[in-house]
Amino acid sequence: MLLIPCPWCGPRPQTDFTYGGDGTVVRPAEDAPQAAWADFVFVRDNPMGPHRELWHHSAGCRRWLVVERDTVTHDITGSFKPGEVPS
Amino acid sequence: MPDLARASARASALATVSRPGVGPDCGVRLSERPADALVQVAVPAAARAAVADALGHALPDPLTAIDIPGKSTRLLWVSADQWWVEARDGTAPADLAARLAAAGARPTDQTQARVVVHLAGEHTRDLLAKGWALDLHPRAFPAGACAQSSLAAVSVMLAAVGGGAYDLYIPRSFAQSLWDWLLDAGAEFGVGVD
Numbered sequence: 223m224l225l226i227p228c229p230w231c232g233p234r235p236q237t238d239f240t241y242g243g244d245g246t247v248v249r250p251a252e253d254a255p256q257a258a259w260a261d262f263v264f265v266r267d268n269p270m271g272p273h274r275e276l277w278h279h280s281a282g283c284r285r286w287l288v289v290e291r292d293t294v295t296h297d298i299t300g301s302f303k304p305g306e307v308p309s
Numbered sequence: 310m311p312d313l314a315r316a317s318a319r320a321s322a323l324a325t326v327s328r329p330g331v332g333p334d335c336g337v338r339l340s341e342r343p344a345d346a347l348v349q350v351a352v353p354a355a356a357r358a359a360v361a362d363a364l365g366h367a368l369p370d371p372l373t374a375i376d377i378p379g380k381s382t383r384l385l386w387v388s389a390d391q392w393w394v395e396a397r398d399g400t401a402p403a404d405l406a407a408r409l410a411a412a413g414a415r416p417t418d419q420t421q422a423r424v425v426v427h428l429a430g431e432h433t434r435d436l437l438a439k440g441w442a443l444d445l446h447p448r449a450f451p452a453g454a455c456a457q458s459s460l461a462a463v464s465v466m467l468a469a470v471g472g473g474a475y476d477l478y479i480p481r482s483f484a485q486s487l488w489d490w491l492l493d494a495g496a497e498f499g500v501g502v503d
Contacts, residue, residue, distance in 0.1 A: 230371060230388065230389050231371070231456065231457075232372070233444075234443075234458060235442040235458070235459075237457050237459055237462075237463075238323060238459055242496070249315065280459060281457065281459045281464040282388075282456075282457045282464075283387065283388035283391075283457065284388055285388060285389060288346065288383075302377075
């Protein structure tokens with residue numbers, strides 16, 4: 223079980239959240255080529271180590287957040303409100 | 310248009326549940342606490358002062374609930390810029406929603422969406438600990454604290470109301486199931502219904 227720090231509610235059990243996928247993909251422009259859209263919709267990296275991912279606090283405040291998690295150790299090193307994620 | 314008058318006269322979701330009596334050894338006592346109105350509001354930052362004026366009290370900080378002194382109204386924080394307003398003074402949900410909307414809030418009537426169950430007794434925390442992950446020790450969750458999390462896998466709002474008692478806001482369609490769970494989980498402490 224992960225203990226995920228919600229930026230609004232504080233530490234909450236993983237079971238209160240829904241995983242929302244890779245938090246680093248960037249939506250292409252409306253007129254971007256089809257290949258860019260195919261990448262955006264279907265293609266994901268599978269990194270070992272630190273990763274930023276989206277989670278939804280579905281059983282709590284129902285807000286989306288960005289969690290920084292190590293995919294090997296499961297260590298969580300940060301969580302951010304969308305729009306406040308450091309680059 | 311739904312028939313609102315008929316909807317608000319709807320029977321309790323707990324009309325058919327088992328209600329064991331309170332004995333001398335009851336460690337946990339349950340009671341249903343139906344609200345007259347429960348309205349969720351999203352309040353834009355610019356409208357906070359006007360909404361506080363309309364309520365006669367400032368909106369509470371995150372993870373806290375406030376019983377407005379002298380009024381049968383409770384305010385509960387539910388999410389960023391969102392609160393519940395719970396009235397027990399006979400206010401009609403539509404009137405409360407209209408009053409809040411006039412102050413610039415965006416209300417959603419939740420009166421029929423939640424069943425409120427009051428838990429009291431010396432073993433209340435022991436019972437909740439069986440299905441609730443957050444620390445409820447008064448040091449971590451004092452009177453006036455509230456939080457939404459899962460109780461026995463049902464997403465609920467829990468508010469500490471003082472004296473070791475709690476109010477549980479259960480989604481209506483899960484109320485019978487969670488009530489049965491409370492009776493089952495509380496059996497070892499003795500559980501009765503006021």
